[in-house]
Amino acid sequence: MSTKSGRKIVWGHLILLTVIVCVVTAYLLDARGVSLRTNNLLLVQPAAILALVLAALVLPGIFPRADSTEEAEINSETRADLIRVFILIAALAGLAFSLEVVGFDIATFIFMVVGLAVCGEKRWWVNLLFSAIFTVFLIYGYGTITPFPFPLTFL
Amino acid sequence: MIELNSVFGAFALLSSDINAWLYLLPGLAIGLIFGAMPGISITMAMAFALPATLYMEFLPAIVFLTAIYTGAGFGGSVPAVLMGIPGTSSAVATTFDGYPMARKGLHNEALGIALASSVVGCLASYVILFILIVPISGVVLKLGPLEMFAVAVWGMLLLGSLAGTHMSRGLLAGTFGVLLGTVGMNTAGFVRGTIGIPWLLDGVPQIPAMMGLLAASQLIGLINTTYLIDDEGSRKISFAKILGGVRQTFSHPTIIFRGSLIGVIIGAIPGVGSSISNLLSYSETKRNAADGDTFGQGNPKGVIAAEAANSSSEGGAMATMLALGIPGGGATAILLAAFAMHNIVGGPSFIAHNKDIVYAVIFSNFAQAILLFVVGLGFVYVAGYVVRVPLRFLIPSVLVVSTYGAYAIEGSSAGPITLWVFSVLGWAMVRYGYPVAAAVVGLLLGSLLEGNLLRTNQISGGDFIGYGLDRPWALVIFALMLGSILLQLISKRRRAKEEALSAVQSS
Numbered sequence: 315m316s317t318k319s320g321r322k323i324v325w326g327h328l329i330l331l332t333v334i335v336c337v338v339t340a341y342l343l344d345a346r347g348v349s350l351r352t353n354n355l356l357l358v359q360p361a362a363i364l365a366l367v368l369a370a371l372v373l374p375g376i377f378p379r380a381d382s383t384e385e386a387e388i389n390s391e392t393r394a395d396l397i398r399v400f401i402l403i404a405a406l407a408g409l410a411f412s413l414e415v416v417g418f419d420i421a422t423f424i425f426m427v428v429g430l431a432v433c434g435e436k437r438w439w440v441n442l443l444f445s446a447i448f449t450v451f452l453i454y455g456y457g458t459i460t461p462f463p464f465p466l467t468f469l
Numbered sequence: 470m471i472e473l474n475s476v477f478g479a480f481a482l483l484s485s486d487i488n489a490w491l492y493l494l495p496g497l498a499i500g501l502i503f504g505a506m507p508g509i510s511i512t513m514a515m516a517f518a519l520p521a522t523l524y525m526e527f528l529p530a531i532v533f534l535t536a537i538y539t540g541a542g543f544g545g546s547v548p549a550v551l552m553g554i555p556g557t558s559s560a561v562a563t564t565f566d567g568y569p570m571a572r573k574g575l576h577n578e579a580l581g582i583a584l585a586s587s588v589v590g591c592l593a594s595y596v597i598l599f600i601l602i603v604p605i606s607g608v609v610l611k612l613g614p615l616e617m618f619a620v621a622v623w624g625m626l627l628l629g630s631l632a633g634t635h636m637s638r639g640l641l642a643g644t645f646g647v648l649l650g651t652v653g654m655n656t657a658g659f660v661r662g663t664i665g666i667p668w669l670l671d672g673v674p675q676i677p678a679m680m681g682l683l684a685a686s687q688l689i690g691l692i693n694t695t696y697l698i699d700d701e702g703s704r705k706i707s708f709a710k711i712l713g714g715v716r717q718t719f720s721h722p723t724i725i726f727r728g729s730l731i732g733v734i735i736g737a738i739p740g741v742g743s744s745i746s747n748l749l750s751y752s753e754t755k756r757n758a759a760d761g762d763t764f765g766q767g768n769p770k771g772v773i774a775a776e777a778a779n780s781s782s783e784g785g786a787m788a789t790m791l792a793l794g795i796p797g798g799g800a801t802a803i804l805l806a807a808f809a810m811h812n813i814v815g816g817p818s819f820i821a822h823n824k825d826i827v828y829a830v831i832f833s834n835f836a837q838a839i840l841l842f843v844v845g846l847g848f849v850y851v852a853g854y855v856v857r858v859p860l861r862f863l864i865p866s867v868l869v870v871s872t873y874g875a876y877a878i879e880g881s882s883a884g885p886i887t888l889w890v891f892s893v894l895g896w897a898m899v900r901y902g903y904p905v906a907a908a909v910v911g912l913l914l915g916s917l918l919e920g921n922l923l924r925t926n927q928i929s930g931g932d933f934i935g936y937g938l939d940r941p942w943a944l945v946i947f948a949l950m951l952g953s954i955l956l957q958l959i960s961k962r963r964r965a966k967e968e969a970l971s972a973v974q975s976s
Contacts, residue, residue: 353657410885429865460877
């Protein structure tokens with residue numbers, strides 16, 4: 315999106331900076347809420363203030379000139395490319411949050427099927443076969459050398 | 470410094486016990502394989518093998534465990550170079566230039582450089598240990614929180630050089646990392662930023678966060694790419710090129726020497742170790758290199774600096790463990806446990822009465838380093854085939870392995886969830902020009918900085934300067950740091966003058 319003065323807004327960057335600023339501010343307020351003693355704030359408070367100052371210095375980068383080449387690479391990315399990235403991120407979230415709920419075997423298999431499809435494997439039988447073999451191999455291979463047992467449903 | 474009688478005793482011990490040699494190769498192989506798996510730390514590999522040593526004699530048991538230590542130390546560098554995943558925290562700096570080299574099709578050379586630097590660093594550290602084990606242990610006892618703080622500040626200087634094209638974004642990433650590194654309960658008992666999540670009391674899980682920031686974020690960004698290396702011709706695995714990398718390493722003896730020295734000294738400090746030494750060595754090499762601007766884009770010197778330091782940290786950590794009985798980290802704690810399993814107590818009395826065993830352990834490590842070169846060559850040759858696997862298979866597979874590794878470290882979903890959060894953060898940071906490496910350094914150093922700053926504050930009663938003036942080793946560290954910065958400024962100015970002069974002459 316361009317503003318009247320020939321500048322555009324990089325929305326993704328704005329969201330990232332907002333997240334960083336919110337996290338830093340919330341952390342500083344939480345730390346100050348816990349205690350105002352030096353032993354609590356000695357490093358956290360100056361570092362948080364420095365981070366907020368630096369965030370203010372980064373702010374102009376979110377509104378580059380419309381003819382700026384800086385964001386050209388990102389602009390060359392299609393909407394479909396970005397959707398694939400978001401699907402992969404969502405699938406990884408599904409894996410991380412469901413491992414202990416549905417079992418490592420089911421969660422891994424589903425993630426592999428979705429991951430392979432999103433990353434470009436079009437042959438469904440290769441996808442299913444690779445995902446199944448990889449899941450079994452990983453659970454029995456990795457499972458034997460890790461100190462914690464993996465919760466499983468089928469295997 | 471060296472007692473010849475004990476040296477001869479060590480030779481007698483090693484030549485009379487064939488078992489001490491038989492366990493070298495399996496130890497190295499286990500270490501290499503475990504170390505190369507994301508999330509499997511050196512400590513975990515050694516803990517896995519510890520029960521097996523119960524029925525061994527003392528010397529073969531220690532040789533077996535130290536072989537795993539050596540193998541895993543290098544094993545972590547293989548995924549760091551090939552996929553940008555630091556297998557262990559000591560391989561973080563290896564990813565800075567190793568991975569860009571691999572992406573450029575220089576994976577063979579990068580692996581050869583990493584192997585040769587590791588072998589030479591390991592050898593150098595044990596030579597230093599052989600000569601200086603007693604004085605080093607004396608110095609370590611004099612190091613307090615202020616000295617540790619000075620070392621951490623030195624590590625923080627790396628942030629400036631990692632900042633890349635946008636200094637403010639680099640510093641913001643680093644400061645944000647430091648803040649995240651202080652989440653949880655600090656050493657004074659204050660609990661901050663846990664948002665009610667119990668597992669955050671111990672802080673943000675560092676290894677899953679690091680894997681997410683450095684590796685998973687890169688993998689997510691590669692979704693629209695077919696192979697790690699675009700050019701098909703460059704994907705070949707070449708033994709000659711790996712050896713070329715080995716040769717290239719030896720053309721930079723200063724970097725190896727500096728890295729080894731930093732590795733031994735920092736490795737000897739309990740609680741600091743190889744995860745900081747590789748960053749310090751990288752930062753010092755970048756600062757002193759004429760082509761410092763190309764660091765982070767695939768400069769072999771960066772790989773040499775990081776690998777020489779992280780492998781030589783092993784010697785430093787062993788010095789503290791053998792001479793003082795203090796485990797500097799998880800790996801040396803396992804070694805002390807092996808000592809205890811054989812009814813031997815490490816520490817000053819052990820070194821005083823068993824110098825022959827100490828020297829035997831040191832000599833067997835010389836052999837380990839040389840053997841690592843042979844085994845490692847075969848290992849990197851096979852591992853190099855990763856670049857020929859299509860990314861549509863590699864991306865989901867590596868993401869799952871990283872998730873399992875994160876689970877293996879934490880023993881709960883805390884690891885995978887941390888990995889996911891930091892993957893998304895890392896992907897967004899890379900996308901908008903924030904150096905994730907700076908955030909990783911901040912995250913690694915955050916709690917170290919705060920803990921030692923607090924202890925210094927408590928001991929000095931707030932009078933940092935007065936207390937600092939009474940601590941000669943802290944002053945030495947700060948002086949070395951300032952000296953290094955000054956030297957860099959002088960050499961930069963000299964180079965600029967020379968360039969200006971040559972420009973005038975050529976026109």
